[in-house]
Amino acid sequence: MHPNPHPSAGNPATTREATGQPTAAGRRSGHLYPRVALYLADHPGQPLSPGEITKALDVPSSGAVFEALKRMAAAGYATHQSNPHRFTVTQAGIDAAGALPPPTPRPAGSSTARHGRRQPVTRPNGDPYFPRKLAGSTDVDVLQRLRDKRIPVLLYGPPGTGKTAVAEAAFPDLLTVAGTGDTIVEDFVGNFIPLPDGGYEYVYGPLVTAMREGRALLIDDATLIPPKVLAVLYPAMDGRRVITLTGYRNERVEAADGFYILAGHNPGVHGAILTEALASRFDVHIEVTTDFDLARHLGVPAAAVQAAIRLNADLDAGKLTWAPQLRELLGFTRVRKALGHKAAVANLAGRAPEDDRTEVISALAAHFGTDIVPLRVGPQR
Structure with a gap:
């Protein structure tokens, strides 16, 4: 029972997560959609709210249940009555649910990778988020x-x-x-x-x-x-x-x-x-603080991470008003790939507020060992 008659539409990673479809790696990334579909099919003719189904299935997020129900409705497997939201399974939904495997309990730690790192969750813009x-x-x-x-x-x-x-x-x-x-x-x-x-x-x-x-x-x-x-x-x-x-x-x-x-x-x-x-x-x-281990895992150079750790210590001590966080560190990595190492360091320095720039440049120089000047358009070559 596929939640979308056009699987290529929308965000494929999000669709796989909600439906329990196998990912590219061959593992099932979620089991919520089949549980919702089977529950709705077991209650034909009953308009059910997302909250009622969430409570019956004992899952943590009614929002995620709501998303699964909307996908069922988009595929013609359920009707959707709004204000208030109620979903009723269709005959097509009952027939399709019969082809789904029964839901099985999720093993403890199943959302964790082989080496203990949690699997990323796909955000609406397609970027991964690591819990x-x-x-x-x-x-x-x-x-x-x-x-x-x-x-x-x-x-x-x-x-x-x-x-x-x-x-x-x-x-x-x-x-x-x-x-x-x-x-x-x-x-x-x-x-x-x-x-x-x-x-x-x-x-x-x-x-x-x-x-x-x-x-x-x-x-x-x-x-x-x-x-x-x-x-x-x-x-x-x-x-x-x-x-x-x-x-x-x-x-x-x-x-x-x-x-x-x-x-x-x-x-x-x-x-x-x-x-x-x-x-x-x-x-x-x-x-919410920056996860520097995650920054390393995502390919941020060690020198940039160490400089950020030092600057964040000064930020916590009240010596600075700004320090690079995960967003800036990931930006540093992208600029480094596009413009090279020296330009990326210069750009990171230039992102600091003017009042903090001297201290930021000093910390960057201590870890990169180069003369650092923020990016600036110069005279014609």
Whole structure:
């Protein structure tokens, strides 16, 4: 029973993960889709919600179940009724489910590679994310369990450490609001937009979409958003799980099963203020730091990693306001392949804020042993 009649459409890696199809390496990368399909087939004629199926199967993420159900509906194996979301198996789905093997329990550690490294999770942009250890499990697993229990989480750490990446890896249905000082309430709930004929149409924002479709919503750089704007989230996050669109007919929006809010916070970014009102809304605060072992595993040269470790120690001690994180280290590797070693080092130095640049250049010189000048366009040759 294939979830998509056109397997080449969409992200192949994501499709294999959700369906349990064999990967190129010949191993099964997931078993959720067959479990969902078989459960739905065992309950013909019953409209079932993602939350009901998640609970029955005792899996950590209703978002992942929702994704499997949507793939079934796209393939004609189920009907999809929205607002609230309900799925009912079709006869084609029952017939196809009969060809699926019965689900088997996942062996302990089956998501771990032969040498103990967790297998990567494919993000929506196609990039791999390597789960990291957290609370006796992995960061991806922990976020999925927190969503299942409706426990909001605040991810904090310097830019480039992977806060957005882990959220995307954990929640394939993720929507994102990128926060700035100019973010307004309408960026969350929606607004009227002009039409070609001169009229206006109200377009719902990501908060409304996430609530109605039972999706996860990441508020990135949340502490850059004015507190009075963030207040629009609070009734959606508490026991009410309801908001009212005062700008559009006082429409009432209720959260469907699976709706979840998490936020990202960059403490060192100018203008970022974590208010008590915001902090108290998130029951779990998780620091996200750069995994330097992973940087080495992904091919970042040892000298660059060592320089980054030294600079991050100074960052933690308050001596610097910036240090290269995983994002910059991976960028260094790409630039090195494109422009050569010397240009990559110069570019890394140039990425440092001006106030920190002298110290950054000193650390880079100590590990690369070369005179370092940030990239600059010079005179004609």
